[in-house]
Amino acid sequence: MNIPLSRHRLALACCAALFAPFAAQAQDASTTQDAQTLDTVVVTGIRGSIATSVETKNEATSIVEAISAEDLGKLPDISIADAISRLPGLTAQRLDGRGQVIHIRGFSEQFAGTLLNGREQVTTGDNRGVELDQYPAELLSGVTVYKTPDASLVGQGISGTIDMQTIRPLSYGQRRTVLSAQGEYNSLGRLTEGGNDKGYRVSASYVDQFANDTFGLAIGVARMDAPFQEKHYKSWWWADTAAWGSPQPGVPGGAIALQGAEGWVKSRDAVRDGAVAVLEFKPNDTWHSVLDLYASRFDQEELMRGAMWTNDPWWNGGVVSYSNAQTTSFNGYPVVTGGTLHGIEPVVRNDSNLRETRLFSAGWNNAFRIGDLWTLSTDISYSRARVEDSKFETYAGMTGGLDVDFNVPLSHGYGYYDLPDLSDPGAVYLRDAQGWGHDGRLEDTHQKDTLRAFRVAVNREVPSSDFLRSWDLGFHYGKRTKDKSAEVYFTDLPGRTPTLVDGSLLLGPTSLRFAGMGDVLSFDPRRLLSTYYDVYLSESNDDLQKDARVVEELRTFYFKANLDIDVSDNVRLRGNAGVQYVRTDQTSAGVVISGSELAPGTQGASYGDILPSLNLVADFGNGWNLRFGAARELMRPRINDMIARANVWVDQMTGQWRGNGGNPKLEPYRANAYDISVEKYFGNASYVALAVFYKDMDTYIYTQDIPWDFSGYDYEGDVPPVSNWGVFSAPANGSGGYMRGVEFATALGGELIHDALDGFGLLLNASYTESSMDPGGGSRDTFPGLSKIVANATLYYEKHGFSARVSQRFRDPYRGEYGSIFGQRTYRHTSHERVLDLQVGYDFPESSALSGLSLLLQVNNLNNEPFRTVVSDSNGYGLFFPEEYTEYGRQYLLGVRYSF
Template identity: 65%
Template sequence: MTLHVFAPRNAVVLSCVSPRKRGLVIACGFALLASAAAQAQEVATTDSAQTLDKVVVTGIRHSIETSVETKSEATSIVEAVSAEDIGKLPDISIADSIARLPGIATQRVDGRSQVVNIRGMSEQFVGTTLNGREQVSTGDSRGVELDQYPAELINAVTVYKTPDAALIGQGLSGTVDLQTIRPLEYGERRIVVSGSGEKNSFGDLSADSSDTGYRASASYVDQFANDTVGVAIGIARLDSPFQEKHYKAWWWADTDAWGAPQDGKPAGAVALQGSEGWIKSHELKRDGVMGVVEFKPNDTWHSILDLYYSRFDQDENMHGAMWTNDPWWNADENGVGAVSYSNIVTTDVDGVPVITRGVLNGVQPVVRNDNNTRDDKLYAAGWANTFTWGSWSLLADLNYSKAEREQSTLETYAGLLGPQSIGFELSPGQGFNQYALPDLSDPSSVHLWDPQMWGHDGRLENSRQEDEIKAARLQLTHQMENSDWMRSYDVGVNLNRRTKEKVSQTYFADLLNDRAPATVDPALLMSPTSLGFVGMGNLLSYNARDLLSRYYDVRLSESNDDLRKDFTVDEDVDTFYLRANLDMDLTERVRLRGNAGVQYVHTEQSSTGFNATSDAIVGAQTLGASYGDILPSLNLVADFGDGWMVRFGAAKEMMRPPINYLSADSSASVSEITNEWSGGGGNPLLEPYRANSADISFEKYMGPASYIALALFYKDLESYIYQDNMPWDFSGYDPDGKTPISDFGTFYTWKNGTGGYMRGVEVSTTLAGDLFSDALTGFGLQLNGSYTESSIDPDGPDLGSSTDTIPGLSKVVANATFYYENHGFAARISERYRDKYRGEYSSLFGQRQYRYTLSEKTVDLQLSYDFAETSRLSGLSLLFQVNNLNNEPFRTEASESTGTGIFLPEEYTEYGRQYLIGFSYKM
């Protein structure tokens, strides 16, 4: 007899975020105490209860119960997310699902969740594996961009917060393991197809944008040959529109302090030195394929072949206006700038006068029409074979991972031919500022040319990047059948060979006829784009690539910064490990389990890059380093019965430096005056971040879908990597015809230095309504909050920091989910909150930049209905979903540049709401 209990597929989040950040954690703590009091109402299981052969639970109950079981049964301190049904994580984004876990936050890029930060540390400190195998990244360093992995093809995610000696590719902050389905474990045939339409609330913001898209997926799982062969296949297609309304203040300063006053500007007043506004549309297309073949003909041999492929294409169009109005722009021979002020009004900000209203005179706004394309391909394959004889087993695993990225960024410039006056009204707080610009949409008066005097009329950069891992693993396991304290032990080795290569070319586009300004053929124009949200009016708009061959002469032109983008980094990482799996009865009531082990990790790294002068390559170089680390780890779980557990973890950890830090690129030369070497660039000699950590977690489990937990963690980073001048051996560099007085000089680069602590507290609970009363059956609540702090100075221990956090550190992170599911109906509302933090983003011309990102509260909503088994539509589910329900903006701020100590708004960007309506059908 089989009883199917069908619960709705989707659940919902309610935030415990309050304006007072520490109060948020306290509030969550009170929620935990309240749930503990509810233990008295647990429903006892009676002997008269009917025994059923099998209960199949799907939907949110299945997801929560599986996740809670994973957490409770783990020997490490972990968090888990499980699919509600085959190929269905609770969110449409893997990053969103992970970011709902305690102590974890997501970083939004272009309006979507892309990478995660664990316990206050950026994505560069996070290890990511697929079925236990280290993954490459499509970005320029180690941080894996999770939007490359369709949620429809991932069955579960486990986040390890404490190290395990047998876990390969571990991160310093944590390790995210993505897991695909195991068809023999699933145990039945299942076919699922789903589809949904998608719409952005902004509508079509420009003539070349789209506000509609779709998602579609199909999965098939089956078993053959008396359940000795299992097959799982999944495909997923995404065609998603993302749009944004963007404003940014370039920088703020009182230029009087630098001896550069401007006409009409009050003495000592802080002024905005440049602005930009734009509309940007992204068309994202992603195709994902997952395949698993599992073969277990007997108890001796078990073989699993995993295959994964993803292709992610992004076509981005931007239409905007921008300008500089600093005192040095277009200055005459006496250093007097072209821009002046009139009708000025100032506002007091923390005792400092800030110009917030007036008119800028002599400005020449540039109209930008840009197009950026990106084509990412991700491959992963793994073949694991386990051979078992008696109490011994041998795992042999071969795996391969490769990422390719081809990227092209094109920008073109246009504008009115003469200086302009711009009225402005700024807010010292967050929001869209307002500007009054002349008409920038008239085809007869807006010309293609270089209004901002950048020295070229357009710029094109093409880059190619490839990241590849080849790895092999052997693990011998022995089951200790007669031991009173050890369940088993593992001895293993993992050999990993990784190569990351990047090549970039930069071109300048100059207008034909000696860069003479030109008007655009009306046949090539599209409808003007409105920047009314910032008062900038309409803009002349066109497809930049359509004009490239017709109006421009494109020539290769690379500065030393461009030349230095080319690099190759090789890493050979050999990991040897021993792990004892512990299981013993300390008393009649207390059971102790866990593991104790040690890794020895030997690393050889090298990089080949260029030494570039101002406009030429004067030599290539290959540099590298070799080092070894002994990493002991201990994980213990004391099970006191009745659901009470205490977990303890202690370990020595390490994380290799970000790959782009290891580039051998440099710009170095011999001074013509002192004949001494100096330069700057990457550092292939870097050693890892190293830390000692301790964790403790107090947990109470109350049935299959309810628990409360309080966790404390502490990391002592013995080393941290920051930028500084350091002595450098230039003997491998080309002096370009000069004779240095020594091979040694100074080099500005990344270097190893002292670190500091990371510490924090996490509280979390999952509560089913029937834990309190039968009247609340179907209701549920998930809450978690964390507080994290650090003593690490991100700019180095001796330099004095202009920032107060390391990248990725939000002191307060909180999530809440409130859901209801019963009789086929499900509703879920979710909110994620993260405190302000120092984020790392791609910046101008592909460089990396740290920016002060303000707090975010993102709300999502899901409604669904599953038709009952007795219905003629059995197996069909309907879904309505809204992502970013509150249209939460992305906000950053910048410190004023002349030492006043005040912070002023920098970027304010809105992405709109994403509406989805769709279905899922399972057979």
């Protein structure tokens, strides 16, 4: 095995720290300085949560960030993604108006590991990035984000590892029942008939201990029925088509024009039910057993109604023309921003999208104390996710071309199009207005993701050493299977004849006046499905290749030494050093298309990785810590890149095999990572920290032409292949790059400044990150998900039962990964965001007859921050034009909480 020099150095450094403790065991033990910890936390609520989180960060041997519940079933935010997005170096990517996935240190969600009680979790998405909206915040007690790994952390990522935790009833130490209920309202109101603008959230949690505190029980249930609303406008693409020999009538020479647009509203009703149960048994000091169970179901019903069109010179024979075209100079280029379009045929869309997800996770951990020094632990876990997704789109429109006055902005905002009344039931027909070849489309997709895992580990305390506190030796086995399949149907009107919708099936018109598009015809598309349409299976090659299976078996062996030594009277050094060896066996099954022939394809790979890690904390006393971390890290490739799908053919001119598709032989992203953090802790909930990090990416995965053995593929054609080897275009491991950054964070209590500020506090963090990678061809690019600047600020007050908190999170522009048409994934340039949230609450005092009752008002997205993207011009001039502009409205929640 050839190991790069940088890997040699990292491995030697970690191994030196790993084996040094054994030489130190022969020395006489000296007096060990007692561990310095934070003062005992006696406050609750916001300050209690901050104090617990700060204590977790201070006492960890790795570099971590943490959040803790303010009370049983009460994390600081209503969603896990929103809560941890305020941590240093972390930020959320919004989807459908809610935080769904987390980017850590400039990496997209695909580079992060996600655990529940230390166990890797499957996903409801099509890749590895866990959708955190599947986990109700009401059922979790805290979250720890590991920025540096250690050898016993299995399921880690390159950017970091998110570990969500449920409560441990014996550690909680008291009986508690909490009931909560909130009403919810979206400020955009009811945008379309059949949608909702009001919802609710309810939850109940119970924790208790029995049999002289040897048996503990914690259970919790939560339901969310939340309305999500959306006003959406999108510019399709911008170009000077005359530069390609296809001028548009009426467009001034050399001018860039918008080639299509859309506007719609979405009304989404999301219902999530979650339940958690924890059974903990500790009959004596020898045996400790914990069983965790978690389940959720998340159902979404989405209605989308709007209008869209293309006006490029190739559509419908180039019938669209302009008159009175007005241009605006944009970075020195003339751009058409107003005038009249002639001959466009907008399609009226009424879509119904249904999604059902089922998530289940179980884990059983047992720890056995053997004698005074040994502990044997076992852990068995199972995680499963099922997804059923159905997307049905219908098309309607007027017959013949339309003349439309328009005005489009060159900055973010809604456009204006003076469309005729597209809600006229006597003029708008069910028809293929854009010439897509069918009158509707239905796609049903199915996904199942399962992960079975087992771990056995032993811990040995070393009381005779003045350097080595203990060591851990363990083995972890995990098998993950992800199956995906899809059926695609076209729906046609009999004879493809335009048809008016019966008035009894029509709903009230939907307004698109926010984008200057008037009203559009509205109906329930699924109700029309059996009345008007003939449905038939029609799958393209891309559709057929959505059927796939990926199987991964990982065997992880690890050793970790836990270090603790008094370097001097004033300096204590603690931490860990260790190594993992990960053996991976992966196989994939997909569809191979050769000409008109379809065949199953199955391929795979096997490889091993050595992952040394080192974490050291120098404690200088008086709250000063200096941390250092170094590790070899990896993140397994995206699942959809590993599918053994292929389109293959033989070049009839050269006789060489050619092909494109997935790559089941992909190996992970790999990096060497280095971290330094300086921290100062004071009080019981205050600290200041400054950290720098550097990740040297050995390899990055991008699409490239690679040599490929085509043995076993069927061949059709007159020219025989000259060799079994050819060229295959697919995702492949290529050259890497780097990610580096600096992070600042502080938590400050007002009492540190002046007694008059007691009860006030500030949480503030900011990070600057930059990256560079080489995708081939000599060009450089940044990593997807990277915002150079990420900042969060929270100002809070809590005293005499009253609490208030206002928070703002900011992120710079970034390339986000989103779902696209027909289930594809795409990267889009997303503009900066500032999201402002507000919470106000009151807890009745113990002396009150209403003791235990709390009132809470929350307003999320208080500033109604829109979602915005930009798109580059198609001529390669280096211009970026506004693309998407979407508003989600403010989310108001008013509720009560009662604990006893």
